[in-house]
Amino acid sequence: xxxxxxxxxxxAADDVLGFFHPWIHRFAQYCEGVTVICLEKGVHTLPNNVGxxxxxxxxxxxxxxxxxxxxxxxxxxKNRYDAVFVHMNPEYxxxxxxxxRLWNKKIGLWYVHRQVNMKLRIAEKLAHVxxxxxxxxxxxxxxxxxxxxxxxxxxxxxxxxDEPLHTPLRILHVGRITPIKNLEILFEAAHxxxxxYNIHAMITCIGAPVYKTDVEYFKKLKTLVKEKNISESxxxxxxxxxxxxxxxxxEADISVNLTPTGGMDKAxxxxxxxxxxALSANKAFxxxxxxxxxxxxxxxxxxxxxxxxxxxxxxxxxxxVLNIQEYLYNQxxxxxxxKNLIKRITQLLHAV
Numbered sequence: 001x002x003x004x005x006x007x008x009x010x011x012a013a014d015d016v017l018g019f020f021h022p023w024i025h026r027f028a029q030y031c032e033g034v035t036v037i038c039l040e041k042g043v044h045t046l047p048n049n050v051g052x053x054x055x056x057x058x059x060x061x062x063x064x065x066x067x068x069x070x071x072x073x074x075x076x077x078k079n080r081y082d083a084v085f086v087h088m089n090p091e092y093x094x095x096x097x098x099x100x101r102l103w104n105k106k107i108g109l110w111y112v113h114r115q116v117n118m119k120l121r122i123a124e125k126l127a128h129v130x131x132x133x134x135x136x137x138x139x140x141x142x143x144x145x146x147x148x149x150x151x152x153x154x155x156x157x158x159x160x161x162d163e164p165l166h167t168p169l170r171i172l173h174v175g176r177i178t179p180i181k182n183l184e185i186l187f188e189a190a191h192x193x194x195x196x197y198n199i200h201a202m203i204t205c206i207g208a209p210v211y212k213t214d215v216e217y218f219k220k221l222k223t224l225v226k227e228k229n230i231s232e233s234x235x236x237x238x239x240x241x242x243x244x245x246x247x248x249x250x251e252a253d254i255s256v257n258l259t260p261t262g263g264m265d266k267a268x269x270x271x272x273x274x275x276x277x278a279l280s281a282n283k284a285f286x287x288x289x290x291x292x293x294x295x296x297x298x299x300x301x302x303x304x305x306x307x308x309x310x311x312x313x314x315x316x317x318x319x320x321v322l323n324i325q326e327y328l329y330n331q332x333x334x335x336x337x338x339k340n341l342i343k344r345i346t347q348l349l350h351a352v
Contacts (some may be wrong), residue, residue: 001350002033004074004081004105006092010052011042015207016176018242019266020087022153024050026342027085035080037073039066053077070095078103083349086110090123097126108349112137112263128352131345136284137263146348150266151341152332156243157273159329160250164318168200168233169193169310172252172276174245174267175259177209177218177236182258182281184224188303189310191228197311201233206248208239249274254310257282260300264288269336272328277321279309288331292324 005027012021021044028034028047041054053073055066074096083106086092093109100107109127111120116139124130130145132138138145171190175181186203193199209218225234240248249255255271257280268278268285278285281300289296295312299305313321 001031001083001346002081003027003031003035003346003349004077004084005034005036005087006084006089007036007038007087008089009040009042010036010038010044010054011040012045013043013241013243015239015241019153021046021242022156022338023087023151023342026151026339027346029339030343030346033080035077037070051080067095074099078105081105084108085345085349086123086127088112090119093123093126094119097123101126106349106352108345108352110345114139114262116140129348131348133264134284136261146344148341148344150264150269150336151338152266152269152273152336153338154273154333157246157249157270159273160275162275162322162325165253165314165321168202169314170251170253171201171203171310172206172248172255172271173203173258174206174248174255174271175257175265176207176214177205177221178211178214179217180259181207182260182301183221185258185301185303185306186256187221187224187228187230187234189306190230190233192304192307193310194230196307197314199311199314201310203230203234204248204252205234205236206238206240206245245270246274249276252276254279254313256280256306257285269332272332275325275329277313277325277328279306279313281306288328288335290327290331292327295324 007020009017012018024046028050034050036052039055040057041052055069084100085108087110107127108129109123110131112133120140124140124142130142131148132145133150134147190201190203193201209215225231249271255276255278257265257268259282261283264284268280271278279296281298286293298309
């Protein structure tokens with residue numbers, strides 16, 4: 001099968017979208033040819049059977065030019081692909097879906113977001129098949145949807161050597177600084193750890209605010225950190241490239257995910273792939289945490305419960321901690337390996 005992929009950005013170093021670079025590598029293994037149309041092109045190293053075509057954002061091209069280039073590419077390249085895979089941008093299917101159907105190209109959409117809008121509804125009608133991670137991450141009722149979970153690149157996120165928890169405890173949070181991430185709960189929990197359990201924690205936060213509301217939220221977080229007297233223990237690192245995240249995951253003892261129940265945050269899975277334990281309030285991780293769910297799932301927006309869960313992990317014996325790490329790693333390796341995800345996507349596209 002020859003495939004056309006449409007995605008927002010191809011850049012191996014990008015802090016948010018760098019993860020898609022390994023996806024293209026995997027598609028190249030399962031497809032005769034891969035053609036990629038992206039809004040923006042950056043650093044990439046890809047196999048010879050992959051062609052990258054940018055709509056021109058990195059050159060400062062206008063929005064009108066984006067649309068012109070889009071139609072130019074899908075027309076000029078139409079003999080180079082048999083199927084279309086649209087990643088997270090249903091508007092591409094709205095623009096090209098009727099032409100692709102006229103040309104007998106199979107259309108697949110990957111969509112992971114709580115939001116259901118008109119763009120998604122139209123794209124779902126035009127697509128032959130839809131892919132998502134979990135039902136919480138695709139809330140439009142559709143007979144076309146296949147829930148496949150995330151894909152973690154184990155070739156990149158390699159596992160660290162077994163080691164005991166550090167003193168001070170190293171806690172990691174990965175994600176955009178925005179209100180839905182509930183970072184204030186983590187800082188309140190750190191304060192409770194110090195006060196109630198005599199556990200000193202060093203917290204590293206990877207990610208940056210994007211929108212105006214995020215910036216205001218970030219200011220409030222900094223104020224809270226000062227009020228809790230934990231300024232010397234909290235480190236805001238800002239945006240970190242995808243290629244550099246491996247070291248942060250491996251250095252941490254525990255990664256904490258604070259978003260409410262919904263789609264799975266792949267940062268949790270990436271941290272586990274690196275051998276780091278994870279805590280979450282998101283019940284979508286219940287199956288991943290499995291027999292250790294009571295230890296790793298805490299009550300949403302409950303700083304005291306989070307602190308208690310962290311303390312419980314800290315007082316476990318080294319062997320028990322290593323057993324939890326081993327169990328989680330095997331769960332993620334078995335169910336979320338990127339190569340299996342891409343293989344399944346290509347099979348389903350071929351079958352429709």
